[in-house]
Amino acid sequence: MTTTSVGAARPAMLDVRGLKKVYEGRGRSVEAVRDLTFGVASGELVCIVGPSGAGKTTLLRCVAGLLEASGGEVVLDGETVTGPPRGMAVVFQEYGRSLFPWMTVWQNVELPLKEKKVPRAERRRLAEESLEAVGLADVAKAHPWQLSGGMQQRVAIARAIAYEPQILLMDEPFAAVDAQTRADLEDLVRSLWRRLGITVLFVTHDIDESVYLGQRVIVLSGSPTVVLEEVAVDLPGERDQLTTRSLPRFAELRSHVYELVQRAKRGHRPGS
Ligand code: ADP
Numbered sequence: 407m408t409t410t411s412v413g414a415a416r417p418a419m420l421d422v423r424g425l426k427k428v429y430e431g432r433g434r435s436v437e438a439v440r441d442l443t444f445g446v447a448s449g450e451l452v453c454i455v456g457p458s459g460a461g462k463t464t465l466l467r468c469v470a471g472l473l474e475a476s477g478g479e480v481v482l483d484g485e486t487v488t489g490p491p492r493g494m495a496v497v498f499q500e501y502g503r504s505l506f507p508w509m510t511v512w513q514n515v516e517l518p519l520k521e522k523k524v525p526r527a528e529r530r531r532l533a534e535e536s537l538e539a540v541g542l543a544d545v546a547k548a549h550p551w552q553l554s555g556g557m558q559q560r561v562a563i564a565r566a567i568a569y570e571p572q573i574l575l576m577d578e579p580f581a582a583v584d585a586q587t588r589a590d591l592e593d594l595v596r597s598l599w600r601r602l603g604i605t606v607l608f609v610t611h612d613i614d615e616s617v618y619l620g621q622r623v624i625v626l627s628g629s630p631t632v633v634l635e636e637v638a639v640d641l642p643g644e645r646d647q648l649t650t651r652s653l654p655r656f657a658e659l660r661s662h663v664y665e666l667v668q669r670a671k672r673g674h675r676p677g678s
Pocket of ligand 1: 429431436437438456457458459460461462463464465629
Protein backbone atom coordinates (compact mmCIF):
# COMPACT_ATOMS: atom_id res chain seq x y z
CA MET A 407 0.00 0.00 0.00
CA THR A 408 1.05 3.59 -0.38
CA THR A 409 0.83 6.38 2.11
CA THR A 410 2.05 9.90 1.76
CA SER A 411 4.22 11.53 4.35
CA VAL A 412 3.52 15.20 4.41
CA GLY A 413 4.24 18.50 5.99
CA ALA A 414 1.63 21.23 6.14
CA ALA A 415 1.01 22.46 2.59
CA ARG A 416 -0.06 25.98 3.60
CA PRO A 417 1.86 28.39 5.84
CA ALA A 418 1.66 27.17 9.41
CA MET A 419 -0.60 28.84 11.95
CA LEU A 420 1.06 26.74 14.62
CA ASP A 421 4.76 26.01 14.37
CA VAL A 422 6.45 23.65 16.78
CA ARG A 423 10.20 24.01 16.29
CA GLY A 424 12.73 21.71 17.90
CA LEU A 425 10.60 21.42 21.03
CA LYS A 426 12.31 19.76 23.97
CA LYS A 427 11.02 19.10 27.46
CA VAL A 428 12.97 17.65 30.35
CA TYR A 429 11.20 17.28 33.70
CA GLU A 430 13.64 18.05 36.50
CA GLY A 431 13.00 17.05 40.06
CA ARG A 432 14.72 15.70 43.17
CA GLY A 433 17.98 14.73 41.51
CA ARG A 434 16.14 12.93 38.70
CA SER A 435 15.44 14.20 35.22
CA VAL A 436 13.04 12.72 32.64
CA GLU A 437 13.52 13.65 29.00
CA ALA A 438 9.89 13.49 27.86
CA VAL A 439 10.21 15.26 24.50
CA ARG A 440 13.55 15.31 22.69
CA ASP A 441 13.09 17.20 19.45
CA LEU A 442 9.66 17.81 17.93
CA THR A 443 9.14 19.82 14.79
CA PHE A 444 5.89 20.13 12.86
CA GLY A 445 3.43 22.72 11.60
CA VAL A 446 -0.34 22.99 11.51
CA ALA A 447 -1.91 25.16 8.82
CA SER A 448 -4.84 27.45 9.47
CA GLY A 449 -8.10 25.48 9.26
CA GLU A 450 -6.40 22.08 9.44
CA LEU A 451 -7.49 19.17 11.65
CA VAL A 452 -4.36 17.32 12.73
CA CYS A 453 -4.21 14.30 15.05
CA ILE A 454 -1.23 13.31 17.15
CA VAL A 455 -0.86 9.64 18.10
CA GLY A 456 1.85 7.76 19.90
CA PRO A 457 2.28 5.12 22.56
CA SER A 458 1.37 5.86 26.14
CA GLY A 459 4.16 7.87 27.77
CA ALA A 460 5.31 9.24 24.38
CA GLY A 461 4.92 12.80 25.57
CA LYS A 462 1.59 13.71 23.93
CA THR A 463 0.23 15.50 26.98
CA THR A 464 3.58 17.16 27.57
CA LEU A 465 3.56 18.44 23.99
CA LEU A 466 0.02 19.77 24.28
CA ARG A 467 0.75 21.53 27.55
CA CYS A 468 3.78 23.21 26.00
CA VAL A 469 1.69 24.28 22.98
CA ALA A 470 -1.00 25.61 25.35
CA GLY A 471 1.60 27.66 27.24
CA LEU A 472 0.86 25.75 30.46
CA LEU A 473 4.33 24.23 30.65
CA GLU A 474 7.66 25.85 29.89
CA ALA A 475 9.73 24.12 27.20
CA SER A 476 13.36 23.20 27.95
CA GLY A 477 14.35 23.99 24.37
CA GLY A 478 12.97 24.99 21.00
CA GLU A 479 9.81 27.03 20.65
CA VAL A 480 6.12 27.05 19.89
CA VAL A 481 4.99 29.81 17.55
CA LEU A 482 1.31 30.64 17.15
CA ASP A 483 0.39 33.02 14.36
CA GLY A 484 3.91 34.44 14.29
CA GLU A 485 4.24 34.90 18.07
CA THR A 486 6.27 32.74 20.43
CA VAL A 487 4.05 31.14 23.07
CA THR A 488 5.19 32.06 26.58
CA GLY A 489 1.89 31.61 28.43
CA PRO A 490 -1.69 30.64 27.56
CA PRO A 491 -2.37 32.47 24.26
CA ARG A 492 -5.59 34.43 23.86
CA GLY A 493 -6.69 32.74 20.67
CA MET A 494 -6.51 29.21 22.02
CA ALA A 495 -9.00 26.93 23.77
CA VAL A 496 -8.23 23.53 25.28
CA VAL A 497 -10.51 20.56 25.96
CA PHE A 498 -9.02 18.07 28.41
CA GLN A 499 -9.84 14.43 29.06
CA GLU A 500 -11.10 15.07 32.59
CA TYR A 501 -14.33 16.87 31.82
CA GLY A 502 -15.42 16.30 35.42
CA ARG A 503 -12.59 18.44 36.69
CA SER A 504 -12.65 21.06 33.96
CA LEU A 505 -16.21 22.27 34.64
CA PHE A 506 -17.20 24.17 37.78
CA PRO A 507 -19.83 22.05 39.58
CA TRP A 508 -21.44 24.99 41.40
CA MET A 509 -22.13 26.81 38.13
CA THR A 510 -24.86 25.96 35.64
CA VAL A 511 -24.01 24.76 32.15
CA TRP A 512 -24.75 28.25 30.86
CA GLN A 513 -22.49 29.92 33.44
CA ASN A 514 -19.66 27.50 32.65
CA VAL A 515 -19.88 28.34 28.95
CA GLU A 516 -20.14 32.07 29.62
CA LEU A 517 -17.26 32.33 32.09
CA PRO A 518 -14.31 32.57 29.65
CA LEU A 519 -16.31 35.12 27.64
CA LYS A 520 -16.69 37.28 30.75
CA GLU A 521 -12.97 37.00 31.34
CA LYS A 522 -12.41 38.02 27.72
CA LYS A 523 -14.65 41.04 28.44
CA VAL A 524 -17.13 40.15 25.70
CA PRO A 525 -20.19 42.44 26.02
CA ARG A 526 -23.30 40.89 27.55
CA ALA A 527 -25.48 40.62 24.44
CA GLU A 528 -22.64 39.05 22.47
CA ARG A 529 -21.97 36.60 25.34
CA ARG A 530 -25.59 35.54 25.24
CA ARG A 531 -25.48 34.96 21.48
CA LEU A 532 -22.23 32.97 21.61
CA ALA A 533 -23.35 30.80 24.54
CA GLU A 534 -26.73 30.12 22.92
CA GLU A 535 -25.20 29.25 19.56
CA SER A 536 -22.54 26.96 20.95
CA LEU A 537 -24.94 25.08 23.26
CA GLU A 538 -27.27 24.71 20.29
CA ALA A 539 -24.38 23.41 18.16
CA VAL A 540 -23.57 20.64 20.66
CA GLY A 541 -27.26 19.81 21.17
CA LEU A 542 -27.48 21.02 24.76
CA ALA A 543 -29.66 24.12 24.49
CA ASP A 544 -32.32 22.52 26.71
CA VAL A 545 -30.01 21.80 29.67
CA ALA A 546 -28.47 25.28 29.94
CA LYS A 547 -29.84 25.69 33.47
CA ALA A 548 -28.67 22.28 34.73
CA HIS A 549 -25.48 21.75 36.71
CA PRO A 550 -22.72 19.61 35.21
CA TRP A 551 -23.11 16.88 37.85
CA GLN A 552 -26.70 16.34 36.70
CA LEU A 553 -25.47 15.33 33.24
CA SER A 554 -23.88 12.17 31.82
CA GLY A 555 -20.14 12.06 31.08
CA GLY A 556 -20.72 12.51 27.35
CA MET A 557 -22.97 15.52 27.95
CA GLN A 558 -20.40 17.09 30.30
CA GLN A 559 -17.76 16.70 27.60
CA ARG A 560 -20.14 18.41 25.15
CA VAL A 561 -20.42 21.31 27.62
CA ALA A 562 -16.61 21.55 27.61
CA ILE A 563 -16.66 21.59 23.80
CA ALA A 564 -19.41 24.25 23.77
CA ARG A 565 -17.36 26.39 26.16
CA ALA A 566 -14.33 26.05 23.88
CA ILE A 567 -16.14 26.99 20.67
CA ALA A 568 -18.10 29.85 22.27
CA TYR A 569 -14.69 31.38 22.94
CA GLU A 570 -14.19 31.51 19.14
CA PRO A 571 -10.60 30.25 19.31
CA GLN A 572 -8.22 30.45 16.39
CA ILE A 573 -7.01 27.05 17.43
CA LEU A 574 -8.61 24.31 19.50
CA LEU A 575 -6.42 21.80 21.35
CA MET A 576 -7.96 18.54 22.48
CA ASP A 577 -6.10 16.15 24.79
CA GLU A 578 -7.63 12.66 24.63
CA PRO A 579 -11.02 14.29 25.15
CA PHE A 580 -13.10 11.13 24.66
CA ALA A 581 -10.99 8.60 26.53
CA ALA A 582 -13.40 8.46 29.47
CA VAL A 583 -16.73 8.03 27.64
CA ASP A 584 -18.42 4.89 26.28
CA ALA A 585 -17.91 3.79 22.67
CA GLN A 586 -21.26 5.01 21.30
CA THR A 587 -20.89 8.45 22.93
CA ARG A 588 -17.36 8.61 21.66
CA ALA A 589 -18.48 8.01 18.08
CA ASP A 590 -21.11 10.77 18.44
CA LEU A 591 -18.54 13.19 19.88
CA GLU A 592 -16.09 12.42 17.06
CA ASP A 593 -18.78 13.33 14.54
CA LEU A 594 -19.58 16.47 16.51
CA VAL A 595 -15.94 17.59 16.37
CA ARG A 596 -15.74 16.99 12.63
CA SER A 597 -18.98 18.81 11.91
CA LEU A 598 -18.01 21.79 14.10
CA TRP A 599 -14.60 21.90 12.50
CA ARG A 600 -16.07 21.86 8.99
CA ARG A 601 -18.73 24.43 9.83
CA LEU A 602 -16.60 26.88 11.83
CA GLY A 603 -13.33 26.47 9.92
CA ILE A 604 -11.26 26.37 13.11
CA THR A 605 -7.81 24.82 13.41
CA VAL A 606 -7.80 21.69 15.56
CA LEU A 607 -4.91 19.78 17.12
CA PHE A 608 -6.30 16.53 18.53
CA VAL A 609 -4.23 14.20 20.71
CA THR A 610 -5.32 10.59 21.07
CA HIS A 611 -3.83 7.17 21.68
CA ASP A 612 -6.65 5.63 19.61
CA ILE A 613 -5.37 4.85 16.12
CA ASP A 614 -8.82 4.43 14.51
CA GLU A 615 -9.94 7.73 15.99
CA SER A 616 -6.89 9.54 14.62
CA VAL A 617 -7.52 8.26 11.08
CA TYR A 618 -11.27 8.87 11.23
CA LEU A 619 -10.88 12.45 12.44
CA GLY A 620 -7.70 13.80 10.93
CA GLN A 621 -6.62 15.26 7.64
CA ARG A 622 -3.15 14.36 8.80
CA VAL A 623 -1.85 12.06 11.53
CA ILE A 624 1.46 12.82 13.20
CA VAL A 625 2.89 9.66 14.75
CA LEU A 626 5.27 10.16 17.66
CA SER A 627 8.10 7.85 18.60
CA GLY A 628 8.37 6.45 22.10
CA SER A 629 9.99 8.63 24.76
CA PRO A 630 12.27 10.62 24.35
CA THR A 631 10.01 11.78 21.61
CA VAL A 632 10.50 12.84 18.01
CA VAL A 633 8.11 12.75 15.02
CA LEU A 634 8.23 9.25 13.55
CA GLU A 635 6.10 10.01 10.50
CA GLU A 636 3.38 12.35 9.24
CA VAL A 637 0.64 10.49 7.39
CA ALA A 638 -1.76 12.25 5.03
CA VAL A 639 -5.31 10.96 5.48
CA ASP A 640 -6.61 10.98 1.91
CA LEU A 641 -10.15 9.93 2.80
CA PRO A 642 -13.16 11.90 1.54
CA GLY A 643 -13.98 15.02 3.58
CA GLU A 644 -17.54 13.82 4.06
CA ARG A 645 -17.14 11.09 6.69
CA ASP A 646 -19.50 8.96 8.69
CA GLN A 647 -18.86 6.19 11.15
CA LEU A 648 -20.25 3.35 9.03
CA THR A 649 -19.19 4.24 5.50
CA THR A 650 -15.79 5.74 6.22
CA ARG A 651 -14.68 3.01 8.60
CA SER A 652 -15.57 0.31 6.07
CA LEU A 653 -13.58 1.86 3.21
CA PRO A 654 -10.56 -0.22 2.12
CA ARG A 655 -8.46 2.95 2.28
CA PHE A 656 -9.46 3.46 5.93
CA ALA A 657 -8.23 -0.07 6.71
CA GLU A 658 -4.95 0.58 4.88
CA LEU A 659 -4.31 3.83 6.70
CA ARG A 660 -5.17 2.42 10.12
CA SER A 661 -2.87 -0.58 9.50
CA HIS A 662 -0.07 1.75 8.50
CA VAL A 663 -0.49 3.96 11.57
CA TYR A 664 -0.87 0.84 13.75
CA GLU A 665 2.44 -0.54 12.46
CA LEU A 666 4.15 2.79 13.11
CA VAL A 667 2.86 2.89 16.69
CA GLN A 668 3.99 -0.72 17.23
CA ARG A 669 7.42 0.23 15.93
CA ALA A 670 7.43 3.28 18.21
CA LYS A 671 6.70 1.00 21.17
CA ARG A 672 9.71 -1.12 20.24
CA GLY A 673 11.89 1.99 20.36
CA HIS A 674 12.12 2.58 16.61
CA ARG A 675 13.22 6.10 15.64
CA PRO A 676 13.29 7.84 12.23
CA GLY A 677 16.25 6.61 10.20
CA SER A 678 16.91 3.63 12.49
P1 ADP B 1 1.54 10.65 27.03
O1 ADP B 1 0.56 11.78 27.15
O2 ADP B 1 1.98 10.39 25.63
O3 ADP B 1 1.09 9.41 27.73
P2 ADP B 1 3.15 12.23 28.89
O4 ADP B 1 3.39 13.55 28.25
O5 ADP B 1 2.10 12.16 29.94
O6 ADP B 1 2.89 11.12 27.76
O7 ADP B 1 4.51 11.73 29.55
C1 ADP B 1 5.76 11.64 28.82
C2 ADP B 1 6.88 11.21 29.76
O8 ADP B 1 7.13 12.25 30.71
C3 ADP B 1 6.58 9.95 30.57
O9 ADP B 1 7.79 9.24 30.71
C4 ADP B 1 6.12 10.51 31.90
O10 ADP B 1 6.39 9.58 32.93
C5 ADP B 1 6.96 11.76 32.03
N1 ADP B 1 6.29 12.81 32.81
C6 ADP B 1 5.09 13.39 32.55
N2 ADP B 1 4.80 14.34 33.45
C7 ADP B 1 5.85 14.38 34.31
C8 ADP B 1 6.17 15.16 35.48
N3 ADP B 1 5.35 16.12 35.92
N4 ADP B 1 7.34 14.91 36.11
C9 ADP B 1 8.18 13.97 35.66
N5 ADP B 1 7.96 13.20 34.58
C10 ADP B 1 6.82 13.40 33.91
